[in-house]
Amino acid sequence: MNFRRPSPTQEISFAGIKVTLKRDDLIHPDFSGNKARKLWHFLSHDQPGISRLVSQGSAQSNAMYSLSVLAKMRGWSFDYYVDHVASFLRENPHGNYAAALRNGMRIVKGGLPNRFDAETLFIPEGGACQEAATGIRMLAEELLAHFGETEVDIFLPSGTGTTAFFLQQYLPYRVVTTPCVGSPAYLRRQFEALSTADTAMPEIFESRKRYHFGKLYPDFFKIWVELKEETGVTFDLLYDPKGWITLLEHRVRFAPRICYIHQGGIMGNESMLRRYRRQQKLMDTERI
């Protein structure tokens, strides 16, 4: 397996602020950025006796796709539990969903069974487990090697909060994040669930406006396009717009040096762009 490590860093300037980008999106084309970090334990350690991988979540998630690659590489079957698959997606598979199906993922509708046999490896939704620490620690070491004694704030948008939580465990720098999936209170509960001792927690900044995960927002699309035009970098459409909006709104609270972790997710953009285009088309026809 060719993982690009350490992942590159890049200096960018956006909306008048200078930021060091940590390009975790370039680690591996098949592992969506931080999922390569979170799944590193399972990629680098043999799992004797395992023949089946089980997880759950949404039918378009980046984690789902990365898990399908892990299962394929290891020769395991992969059962993925979902609440539902949108009919449009079922009839027109694309993005993460189509790619995971091609890797042999089996979709199971409904709740998880209460117990699994000894041949089954269960990884919780979004890879939110203690094993994620192994790969995130490597990211922390790369950041330490790059920044050393310099005062720097590390910023990244959160889903389950696993990446932000473990980064803060291994770094002397301040880790700042914003919740993309739930409220700040939800994210704090996620941190507490991962914590085994009284430890430092990442700081949570919230945007003025509340956004719902997976919904389309004109300000999200706008900042995504502006980022691409001004920096030349393609960001993800689910997490990064909320991340950048929050970073810009709170810019005065940051240290002079900021490092933004680009956590990948580019494959998921395909389905988001389709939805934005469909919405745009609807809006155009309404205008006529």
Ligand SMILES: *Cc1c(COP(=O)(O)O)cnc(C)c1O
């Ligand atoms: C999964 C993912 C996240 C969220 O990571 P957590 O560790 O769950 O907080 C953020 N950005 C991208 C692009 C992701 O794929």
